[in-house]
Amino acid sequence: MMNKGKFLIVSLIAVVVFFGVVYAGISLTSNLGKSKKQITAENAEAQLDKMYSKIDVAKGKPAKGQIDLNPADLAxxxxxxxxxxxxxxxxxxxxxxxxxxxxxxxxxxxxxxxxxxxxxxxxxxxxxxxxxxxxxxxxxxxxxxxxxxxxxxxxxxxxxxxxxxxxxxxxxxxxxxxxxxxxxxNVPGLVIKKKKHDQLVDKYGSVNVKTVTDAMAKNEFAMGYTDPFASSTGLNLLLTALNTFDKSNLLGDKAVQGFEQFQSNVPFTASTTLQMREAAKSGALDGFVLEYQTFINSPDLKDSYIFTPFGVRxxxxxxxxxxxxxxxxxxxxxxxxxxxxxxxxxxxxxxxxxGLESYASEMQTVDGATLSAAQKLWKEKKNANKPIVAVFVADVSGSMNGEPMNRMKESLLKGQKYLGKNNSIGLVTYSDDVTINLPIAPFDTNQQSYFVGAVEGLQANGGTATYDGIVVAMKLLKDEMKKNPDVTPLIFVLSDGETNRGHSLDEIRGLIQAYKVPIYTIGYNANLKALQTISSINEAASINADSDDVVYKIKNLFNVQL
Structure with missing residues (x-):
């Protein structure tokens, strides 16, 4: 009887302990969830400052390098x-x-x-x-x-x-x-969510590039498109938009002003159609551009979107x-x-x-000189209303020694020709700790010379604190945006993707989401999956730099984003 009593007491204790552990686990999970949810736009600054305070941040010694003023050699x-x-x-x-x-x-x-x-x-x-x-x-x-x-x-x-x-x-x-x-x-087209398409029809009577640009000017529509230097559909949209603003002079003041207003409300310009499709999956875009042949072969799109042709066939x-x-x-x-x-x-x-054989373009034939000038206009004006502020975060840990470091330097030195003089640029490097090699400043000839000098002086050693480097970059961007709020912040991480020091991705993920800063990653002999995970948080691109076309890829990336 005594044994049974003891057994009953022990059992009851076990049950209480079990439910206590379960309850504690639920509470802990709930609190962890709350902790992650607590990183919002309102309190992100405090979280960022707290993380930044735990990082040993050094200031690099500025040194000018010899800049190459010759135009880029395309071949x-x-x-x-x-x-x-x-x-x-x-x-x-x-x-x-x-x-x-x-x-x-x-x-x-x-x-x-x-x-x-x-x-x-x-x-x-x-x-x-x-x-x-x-x-x-x-x-x-x-x-x-x-x-x-x-x-x-x-x-x-x-x-x-x-x-x-x-x-x-x-x-x-x-x-x-x-x-x-x-x-x-084949035909290019605007691919628009059915609900949003119906709203546009109710308000404007129809859906075409004109109604979409009108809706975008009023912040009623969020659309992405692809690089007009590389994409046929992206180039077609650019020309169609200019033609919509002024049919008589695609490059005149009226067309340029219309384009600037249109572009200022474009939330996303993709380097590739694949990157744009991935962004669309997140639900952040009301519409994007695509060819009909791709659309009709995509069941996930046909069921949720409506295709409206535009531009030349x-x-x-x-x-x-x-x-x-x-x-x-x-x-x-x-x-x-x-x-x-x-x-x-x-x-x-x-x-x-x-398909869509009855579709005929209303736009007249455009000559090559006008097309090339339109591309140049796009490059010069796409960020005119909201300049870019970008921080490059370069991995200088021991694992980057040798060929990865050489390729990273080549990428930055050749790619900097495409950074754009209207933008502001900074450079951060990391190994065991983090160094601010180049504080953010307008990318004029002086800053360009310091950028080249900083890149040429990079050397590899030590551990890898990737996420500490990102935290420091975000702090620089936050401080810059206090002075200049009407800018677009970007981060470019150049790394092999391995991390063995400092903060973890899990610790800073909520911060990245709260600030909504796209982080583009370029991998050198890299753990590409880790880098892609960073980029995917805010729909940015990830590039494998081990292929022999890395400079060309980076040129295209910078051409679109900077």
Whole structure:
């Protein structure tokens, strides 16, 4: 009986302890949740100051470097052409090489031109008694145009998404003869949430670029678009917007003022369509730009968004490039005719092309000089109303020694040509501790010289306190924004992604979310997943610097964001 009594008491104690532990666990979890939730816009400053106070922050000794005032060498920045895959190999010695935009030379529904090319080669067509073939290389329209304009690698033919790129090739002095105005049909469009689309229709009567720009001017609509230096759809939107503001003069004062107002309310400009799609998934955007062929092949979009076409059509024109032989021109002409056969146009429709056939652009043809000037205007004016303040956070820990450090220095020294004189720049480095190498200041010639000097003097040693470096960068940005509140803050982290000192990502994640500062990451021999996690918090891009096109990638990133 005594044993049973003892057993009952012990059991009761165990139950009480168990429920006490569970309750304590619930309370602790709840408190942890509260702790994380407590980092809000209202109290973020106190949290930031508290974290900053725990970091040993040194001040670097400023030293000027020799700046290079020569314009950037586009050919040098471009990677080896073999970085871009050949999707159809030539089968004969007499052939033409065609650069094609990726929506026609990928996999699955994006493989239309690959199928046409393979069948053309299998048919063994002849020109002047010789069997001929095609070689097709998949490369984005903007990048392909850079190769051709720079002369680094010039194909025999080029089929970009739209005619804008052909016009810019012509304007550069390279011959670009239009062989076919249309290989397969496509249309760019605004992809808008159904609910928001209905609201726009109720208020404005219809949805088009004009109504969207009007709604954006009133902060009623949040839209993202892609880099007009690299993206056909992004370039098309830029020209369509300028045309909306002033049809008679796309580069006149009226158009420029309209663009500045439009751009000041654009929350997000993406380097790539993939980055923009990821941002859209977060629900932060009411709409974005996309080609119809991609939209119709995306079930997640078709169910929740409405597609509204805009701008010039994306009908994949085909150009003969350079001073090619008559034989090569005949091959290109023959291939263009072959692609128009019913079988291949039906295949195109099956893959999502040749839809919205009734759509016709209201915009007149735009020459290459105007297009290049519009791109330049975009670069100069996109941040005019809200300048960028950016802090570079560079990893100088021992694990960066050697090739990673050399590549990081090269990235910064070559990439700084694209930082933009209207912006303000700072530089922070970290290993065991954190150093402010360059306080934030306008990126004039003086600051540029200090930036170059600071980068050239970087040396690798010690541990890795990545998140301490980010905290210091955020403190610099917060202090700068007190003086200049109407700016856009950015952080660029250049690292191998490993962290073994200081704060953790979990500790600072709420702070990053509260301040909503995009953190772009560039990885050198890196733990890319760790860096991508940092960038994904506020929909920023992450770049793998181990590939041979890192300078070109960083140039494009800086061109868009700075």
């Amino acid at each position: 040098e920045e471009l990677p080896d052409i073999n970085k871009f895959p050949v999707t159809v190999e030539n089968s004969t010695e007499s052939f033409v090489e065609i650069f094609s935009s990726p929506e026609k030379t990928g996999k699955g529904n994006d493989s239309w031109l690959n199928e046409v090319g393979k069948d053309y080669n299998a048919a063994k067509f002849q020109v002047d008694g010789k069997v001929v073939s095609v070689k097709i290389r998949s490369i984005a329209s903007g990048t392909a145009t850079d190769y051709i304009k720079s002369g680094k690698y010039v194909p025999d033919a080029f089929t970009p998404s739209n005619e804008f790129w052909g016009e810019m090739v012509k304007d550069s002095g390279v011959t670009a003869e239009l062989i076919s105005k249309r290989m397969v049909g 994306h009908d994949s024109p085909l150009y003969a490039i350079g001073n090619i032989s008559d034989e090569k021109k005949q091959i290109i002409q023959q291939f263009a005719q072959f692609a128009q056969e019913k079988k291949y146009q039906e295949l195109g429709k099956k893959n999502g092309f040749n």
